[in-house]
Amino acid sequence: MGVSLREIxxxxxxxxxxxxxxxxxxxxxxxxxxxxxxxxxxxxWFRAVHADDALVGFVMLYDPTLVPAPKENRFFLxxxxxxxxxxxxxxxxxxxxxxxxxxxxxxxxxxLHVSHAKNAAPxxxxxxxLGFRYTGEEDDGELVMVRAL
Numbered sequence: 001m002g003v004s005l006r007e008i009x010x011x012x013x014x015x016x017x018x019x020x021x022x023x024x025x026x027x028x029x030x031x032x033x034x035x036x037x038x039x040x041x042x043x044x045w046f047r048a049v050h051a052d053d054a055l056v057g058f059v060m061l062y063d064p065t066l067v068p069a070p071k072e073n074r075f076f077l078x079x080x081x082x083x084x085x086x087x088x089x090x091x092x093x094x095x096x097x098x099x100x101x102x103x104x105x106x107x108x109x110x111x112l113h114v115s116h117a118k119n120a121a122p123x124x125x126x127x128x129x130l131g132f133r134y135t136g137e138e139d140d141g142e143l144v145m146v147r148a149l
Contacts, residue, residue, distance in 0.1 A: 003090075004050050005059060005095065005099065006050055007047060008047065013035065015055055016055065016058055019055070019057060019058060019083040021084060029079065031058045034046065034060055034078075034081075043063055046061070047059055049082065049091060051091050055083075056086035057080070057091060058079065059077070059079060059095050059096075060078040061077060061078060062074075063106060074111065075103050075106065075109050077099060080092060092126065100147070103149060104149050110149055111148055112146070113144060115139050115140075116142055117142055131148075132145035133145060133146060
């Protein structure tokens with residue numbers, strides 16, 4: 001079965017919120033914060049990341065096609081979080097690939113953007129391994145990367 005992105009339900013939301021990236025919230029917001037933001041941002045498409053039947057993480061996409069007049073017209077990997085007990089097993093890589101597959105189904109999607117903190121060399125290498133390249137832009141002090149779909 002591999003890695004899949006599944007809807008978060010009333011039955012699974014507490015488990016998703018208990019996941020811990022192990023960074024003390026320094027690089028990625030806690031999932032409870034992300035889910036709360038998503039409920040007030042109609043452009044947010046968010047899912048739990050599962051490896052086979054195990055819950056391992058969370059992903060959120062900014063999808064401008066979900067609203068009639070979006071603030072931003074580009075698709076953006078808003079959040080990616082893999083629980084510390086499941087990291088370094090390829091789940092993050094596979095989750096991004098599943099997100100790319102989903103994004104390709106969206107009207108007008110040609111690129112996927114992501115950003116990361118300037119001092120996050122491991123994240124830079126991770127996203128570069130997935131085909132993301134720097135745009136030269138900064139967004140709220142973070143470096144922006146893009147991948148063609």
